[in-house]
Amino acid sequence: MSVVFEKTKGLTEKEFHYCPGCTHGIIHRLVAEVLEEMDLLGDAIGVAPVGCAVLAYDYFNCDMHEAAHGRAPAVATGVKRALPEKTVFAYQGDGDLASIGTAEIVHAAHRGENITVIFVNNAIYGMTGGQMAPTTMIGQRTTTSPFGRNAEQTGAPIRIAEMLATIEGASFIERTSVHNPVHIRKAKKAIRTAFECQQNRKGFSMVEVLSTCPTNWGMSPLASLGWVAENMIPYYPLGNFRNPDKEA
Amino acid sequence: MDKVLMKGNEALCAAAIRGGCQFFFGYPITPQNEIPEYMSRELGRAGGTFLQAESEVAAINMVYGAAGAGARVMTSSSSPGIALKQEGISYICGAELPCVIVNISRGGPGLGGIQPSQADYFQATRGGGNGDYYLLVFAPANIQEAADLMIEAFDLADLYRMPVMILGDGMLGQMMEPVVFKERKPRDLPQKDWATTGTAGKRKPNIINSLRLDPAELENLNIRLQEKYAQLKANEVRYETHQTEDAELVFVAYGTSSRIVKNAVAVMRANGLKAGLIRPITLWPFPEQAFEELPDSLRALMSVELSHGQMIDDVKIAARGRWPVGFYGRSGGMIFTQQEIVEAGEKLLREVSHVSGV
Ligand SMILES: Cc1ncc(C[n+]2csc(CCOP(=O)(O)OP(=O)(O)O)c2C)c(N)n1
Ligand code: SF4
Ligand SMILES: [Mg+2]
Numbered sequence: 001m002s003v004v005f006e007k008t009k010g011l012t013e014k015e016f017h018y019c020p021g022c023t024h025g026i027i028h029r030l031v032a033e034v035l036e037e038m039d040l041l042g043d044a045i046g047v048a049p050v051g052c053a054v055l056a057y058d059y060f061n062c063d064m065h066e067a068a069h070g071r072a073p074a075v076a077t078g079v080k081r082a083l084p085e086k087t088v089f090a091y092q093g094d095g096d097l098a099s100i101g102t103a104e105i106v107h108a109a110h111r112g113e114n115i116t117v118i119f120v121n122n123a124i125y126g127m128t129g130g131q132m133a134p135t136t137m138i139g140q141r142t143t144t145s146p147f148g149r150n151a152e153q154t155g156a157p158i159r160i161a162e163m164l165a166t167i168e169g170a171s172f173i174e175r176t177s178v179h180n181p182v183h184i185r186k187a188k189k190a191i192r193t194a195f196e197c198q199q200n201r202k203g204f205s206m207v208e209v210l211s212t213c214p215t216n217w218g219m220s221p222l223a224s225l226g227w228v229a230e231n232m233i234p235y236y237p238l239g240n241f242r243n244p245d246k247e248a
Numbered sequence: 249m250d251k252v253l254m255k256g257n258e259a260l261c262a263a264a265i266r267g268g269c270q271f272f273f274g275y276p277i278t279p280q281n282e283i284p285e286y287m288s289r290e291l292g293r294a295g296g297t298f299l300q301a302e303s304e305v306a307a308i309n310m311v312y313g314a315a316g317a318g319a320r321v322m323t324s325s326s327s328p329g330i331a332l333k334q335e336g337i338s339y340i341c342g343a344e345l346p347c348v349i350v351n352i353s354r355g356g357p358g359l360g361g362i363q364p365s366q367a368d369y370f371q372a373t374r375g376g377g378n379g380d381y382y383l384l385v386f387a388p389a390n391i392q393e394a395a396d397l398m399i400e401a402f403d404l405a406d407l408y409r410m411p412v413m414i415l416g417d418g419m420l421g422q423m424m425e426p427v428v429f430k431e432r433k434p435r436d437l438p439q440k441d442w443a444t445t446g447t448a449g450k451r452k453p454n455i456i457n458s459l460r461l462d463p464a465e466l467e468n469l470n471i472r473l474q475e476k477y478a479q480l481k482a483n484e485v486r487y488e489t490h491q492t493e494d495a496e497l498v499f500v501a502y503g504t505s506s507r508i509v510k511n512a513v514a515v516m517r518a519n520g521l522k523a524g525l526i527r528p529i530t531l532w533p534f535p536e537q538a539f540e541e542l543p544d545s546l547r548a549l550m551s552v553e554l555s556h557g558q559m560i561d562d563v564k565i566a567a568r569g570r571w572p573v574g575f576y577g578r579s580g581g582m583i584f585t586q587q588e589i590v591e592a593g594e595k596l597l598r599e600v601s602h603v604s605g606v
Pocket of ligand 3: 051
């Protein structure tokens, strides 16, 4: 019998702790598959965030660091400067990257730090029980915006990919989603291009991935996938915002 | 090596490079700017990497990353910047990584001032961030000692897998003194087989981490840290005693301000008062041993600091109620004169005589 599908060697045997239907798991698999397919597992050093993906260091089958909340791009910078020939990536949530860690992500991009960042935007603080994030949608109810997010009081959701794309040092910036198989394939392609960008020493690369949090959104996994398509994508348009190969 | 005349901040850098420093991450702040400036010029020439971070928070997290990847790495700052680094320092201690941190401190609280001060003693010796941890803290009194300690600092950090802090002030950083850079004494250092250098497909992944969700595991880490601290207390305590053998009054002072106190001891002795000095060189571990060697003639101790009294807590612990402990201090960048110390010492001795009815 021929093998048609196998679990990637990029993930360890450790069982995920993610809630049922959470797309963190899919995103982990995509990153792990890309590292395996590019033969980078022996060469890669990953940096885990503080957030639901805090235990990512147990899941990725390569050397890993666990960073303080929001500091993953600075930690990755330290690793990359020490080991410039290795492949260094950070995996961060939206509270981690778009709130407490804005300075670190902006300046990693600004320096053109040759690292790859996977940015998981689920419009909420998953790990701490569903509080409002800077990426939370207008009207979205969270435990700290119980009447729905109100732009007058808390601003409008921040678009990180667009913001980072204005920075000269940012080489590859793309927003993707994993709410259906077509987009999962596109997200994987973007992740691969981001790592290729790093291999070719093109500088900072980031892939934003729109992701679900069924538990804290208070929806079924299926309804959550629909919510990404109906509510998030119109505000967070998918596509490439910066690509070194498209520039002269 | 020949004697050279150098600013303290620059001597610290030259010594760091001799001590094997490969990476420097920092952010500008007075009065330590000569350190990043020197490193930006010289570290690259020595085969290392200098990077100016966007903040002290980022700088210490870059240190965490590079240290985890097995590099010899340092950062430097001054008081408010060291305050910002505390998050990273706590993580570095939790992950048991080696690094060197320089604090050329200034007066506080808040933005404070830029003049010499010793108000960061608590921050340095009590573990300024969250959790049950300590740093090995050196407080050099002159530039030669600063260079000597810095040359050893990276080896000690590697040996114990923990941060070593050099605590100075603007006086030490800015003044010029002659210095001779000594050879680093060879040590047997453990292999960094824990570093994240990539598995190359040959070993299990290495993980640099301070998260331990299992309480028993976290307690085990803390117990291991305590064992390490016990080793430090046994092997790394350093201090100088000066004319304590027959003293009636012993001052306790550290860093640059101890030099003023040493002069005050000479003046008091010339006036017929038997004064002496204990000068801690390691602030943590605090040299409690020095207090066990004090003579029967001793009538009082006095902690003298450029603050309103922080080290005095450790002096009292070391005194164990055997002698009264007085205090004299100035702050905010105001520096005591030798005469102020003499008068404070004489006053304390008079008070002690009065109380004991002598
Ligand atoms: C300094 C600090 N502040 C706050 C926290 C608490 N905290 C842990 S995870 C988190 C939010 C994570 O949200 P996000 O980055 O969106 O990740 P998600 O869980 O949604 O994947 C917060 C605030 C912390 N660990 N450290
Ligand atoms: S809380 Fe939300 S983000 Fe976290 S694992 Fe559960 S579903 Fe995923
Ligand atoms: Mg989130």
